[in-house]
Amino acid sequence: MASHRRPKQPSRTRVTVLTATAAAAVALTAQTAQADPKPSKSEVKAKVDKLYEEAEHATEQYNGAKEKQDKLDDQIDALQDKVARGQEELNTLRDSLGSVASAQYRSGGIDPSVQLFLSGDPDTYLEKASALDQLGAKQTEAIQEIQAKQRTLAQQRQEAQGKLKDLAETREELGAKKKEVQSKLAAAQKLLNTLTAAERAALAADESRANRASARADLGNAVPASQRAAAAFSAAQSKIGSPYVYGASGPSSFDCSGLTSWAYAQAGVSIPRTSQAQASAGTRISSQSQLQQGDLVFFYGDLHHVGFYAGNGQVLHAPKPGASVRYESINNMPYMFGVRV
Template identity: 40%
Template sequence: MSKRSTTTMAALALVCAVTVLAAPGAAYAAPPPAPSPTTTPAAALKSKDLKTKDLEAVRARIDKLYHDAAVATDEYNAAEEKADKQSDAIVELAQKIAAGQRRLDHLKSSAGAVAREQYRTGGIPRETQFLLSGNPQQFLDNAGRMYQGQQATKNLMSQLADAQDELARYADDASAKWKELDEGAKDKAAAKKRIEKQIQEAQTLESRLEKKERERLRKLEEQAEQQAQTAWLSSGVLKEIDGRATPAGKKAVQFATAQLGKPYVWGAEGPKSYDCSGLTSQAWAAAGHGIPRTSQEQWKQLERVDIKDMRPGDLIIYHGDASHVGMYIGDGAIIHAPRPGRTVTVAGAGSMAILGVVRPDA
């Protein structure tokens, strides 16, 4: 169990105990291809010499499965990031509850002292006894003292009530956060199940191919990427891109470059493996700029720039659903973590359908 989990569980235990005590954009490039068939003909997979069109159908199906897995990975990462914030909030509330409980105990002790004093004097405060003594001078001397005592007692009771209300609010807030945390855990579990199912299906589909067909499949993937990159470069866009990296952008690119060859693992953010947004978020964290964890939130929250103004370190968001991200490194290339079974690599910036560009250090 992690340190965060241990701290959160301890906080939750305190919360539960005190709850009882206190109860009263538009795409730049062409849009993504239309969804491929959801099934691949069994006859095609059984053939010892697949026709190119059949192998293309297999590739399209595998691409869709990995794309859907990437979308689910974003959901998983978003749920995890939200859970981290909720855990921090629960710990903070638990600390407030502990402080509030100490204050409440102190106030109860003071109130108890007042009650015991009244019991010892037969229910008549000492100041009142002075007033009833029949001594005029004593009356004058103690009238102010009696008033002060009354105000102090009244103030003590008011503070006691406020402390109890505050403690109850903190306990309610913590309970609500715990409920959200529990719901988030269910969302994470559901996303994890979808990711694993889609990746397993893609890997099973690919494993049914013979070695030579898998090699042909990989070549088809490379050809599709090269064709997309060539079309992108042919538009003349690279001639317009002449932005220079900022010092922070250089650091981000250096970090990303140092991760080349490390495996893609969904949900990973280093240091041994990464998913696409895990790589970009950690690269910019290393450059001193915290950015959202997921590609979808990077697209939503970071400042968008025109592609002609792109500079090294900027993030290119891909596909209409912002399900993939890579870091622009200049000369029409990106560094990215592609998908399961691949490693962090350099690719053409236009090898996938570009949704837009965002700038972490705008």
């Protein structure tokens, strides 16, 4: 017979425990919300500046990979031209060898002793024999030249294959660094989007003030390090107000090393594209007191930022996104050393 017992009701004690647990969960959630407040404008700016710094580091690596790619492209083109010319020369040598072999066949198709026996003019025979010997020497020489050309072509083809492999790896690295830069910039923009319109306007106003202050920078009685340093610094000065753009090297926008390499190019001096490579482009200067106008100055432990020393404790550089080429205090960043090109 089926049982018709009534369902057991939860005890008063159990209800009390469940209610207390739910209340604790609500309280914990509230505490968590209170412990993670919306970051302030200054906190957001600090995080954004850090992301920009990381993006600049990745950009210098991107610039290095791009420079390597361009060099490899040129080297591969030159090697492929050499291979094409070498193949044409090899074909010409083979045709020449074929002509020598045909002449040798026509002159030496009969045994020399029989030729001498049949010859009515021994002097004519000896002349022909001498010509035959010369043809044989030419044939040997041609074969040796062909073999040497084949070895050279094989080496050049192998070198070209190696360069093509390097190029493929460099292009892969280039793509990865580009994605890293874009990721850092996107994260920075996401942070900026958490600010109110008024807070974003305040940050923009700060940058505008910094740009205006640059126009009033006091460079003191700075003396250029050299004539070429003076020319490079003057070229960089002509770009004050140009926007910072990652990977740009002029003439209308720049990143940090793009500005310095472009400016020195205007002075007729070729220096490497990246800040790390530019650090070895001249004589190192450790003390700030020894810096002269036009010297390159490097910042951060990994040397991912570079600018020009302008004089009186000021640097001229392309700072970061949202900023333009301008003067700033050398103490705004961790100074490492200078380089006189």
